[in-house]
Amino acid sequence: MIKILNNAKFPLNICRGTSEQRIHSAIKLNEELFNNLSKEFYRPTISVDTFTKSLKSVLKGNKIDFKIKNSEIYNCNGACARDFNWKNQTKEVCGYSIYLPINDYDNSLSINDIGTLMHETLHFFIGLLSPKHTTRDAKCFDIDLYKKTESFYNKFIYSSKYTPENLKENLLPKILNTLTPEEKINFLQATRYRLKEEMHCFLDGSIYDYKIKNIHKKFFENPEYKPDGNSFRFPEKITILEQELAKTLKDVRENMAKSKNL
Numbered sequence: 084m085i086k087i088l089n090n091a092k093f094p095l096n097i098c099r100g101t102s103e104q105r106i107h108s109a110i111k112l113n114e115e116l117f118n119n120l121s122k123e124f125y126r127p128t129i130s131v132d133t134f135t136k137s138l139k140s141v142l143k144g145n146k147i148d149f150k151i152k153n154s155e156i157y158n159c160n161g162a163c164a165r166d167f168n169w170k171n172q173t174k175e176v177c178g179y180s181i182y183l184p185i186n187d188y189d190n191s192l193s194i195n196d197i198g199t200l201m202h203e204t205l206h207f208f209i210g211l212l213s214p215k216h217t218t219r220d221a222k223c224f225d226i227d228l229y230k231k232t233e234s235f236y237n238k239f240i241y242s243s244k245y246t247p248e249n250l251k252e253n254l255l256p257k258i259l260n261t262l263t264p265e266e267k268i269n270f271l272q273a274t275r276y277r278l279k280e281e282m283h284c285f286l287d288g289s290i291y292d293y294k295i296k297n298i299h300k301k302f303f304e305n306p307e308y309k310p311d312g313n314s315f316r317f318p319e320k321i322t323i324l325e326q327e328l329a330k331t332l333k334d335v336r337e338n339m340a341k342s343k344n345l
């Protein structure tokens with residue numbers, strides 16, 4: 084059993100609509116957050132406290148458990164992860180950890196990293212608005228599908244090194260052959276959603292990176308802009324996953340019909 088605690092999601096009346104509508108609501112919250120944060124940059128840095136306060140103010144009184152941690156621990160620029168609590172038979176999603184490039188010296192975040200900040204907070208908002216997706220993700224983790232597929236996802240799918248053509252012709256069939264039909268469906272659905280989410284997060288990251296460099300020109304002599312994620316070719320990869328998902332679902336239905344007729 085997987086349970087998402089109330090402090091790890093928005094109430095049901097807010098989590099309404101299709102997945103596109105929920106992503107849109109998350110994008111709106113991210114915009115509100117950016118407008119708050121942008122006003123706080125009197126200097127080229129803000130404190131983690133200021134960031135946390137701005138983020139809390141966008142949550143509109145909903146009590147959400149989240150912690151801001153230094154992404155250095157994970158050797159990455161940023162990440163947004165769900166916190167799990169393993170309790171015998173029940174697994175609870177109890178909150179979020181947002182990993183950001185914190186300067187340990189004065190516990191601050193740099194204006195230069197606003198693209199990364201906004202990328203990760205969009206993940207956070209999408210997560211809070213999509214309990215169904217969170218449950219599916221947690222289920223993948225629970226049934227060890229993650230162990231079987233995570234390195235494949237990181238190396239071949241969430242990468243700009245391999246083309247969608249490569250993915251379709253060689254790579255995807257190889258991993259799918261190692262999975263049961265149920266695993267295939269879970270993997271394809273979860274991956275399609277993850278890529279959609281990344282596509283929006285990269286885009287938001289680059290939009291706000293551009294905006295902040297225009298609003299606070301004085302802090303940037305020769306601004307370099309954050310890439311918008313185009314090189315990952317997310318839309319084409321999403322289409323391939325959708326086609327593969329439709330094929331797998333059709334196969335499963337046909338096999339079920341066959342076994343009924345026996």
Ligand SMILES: [Zn+2]
Pocket residue numbers: 202206281284
């Ligand atoms: Zn991301």
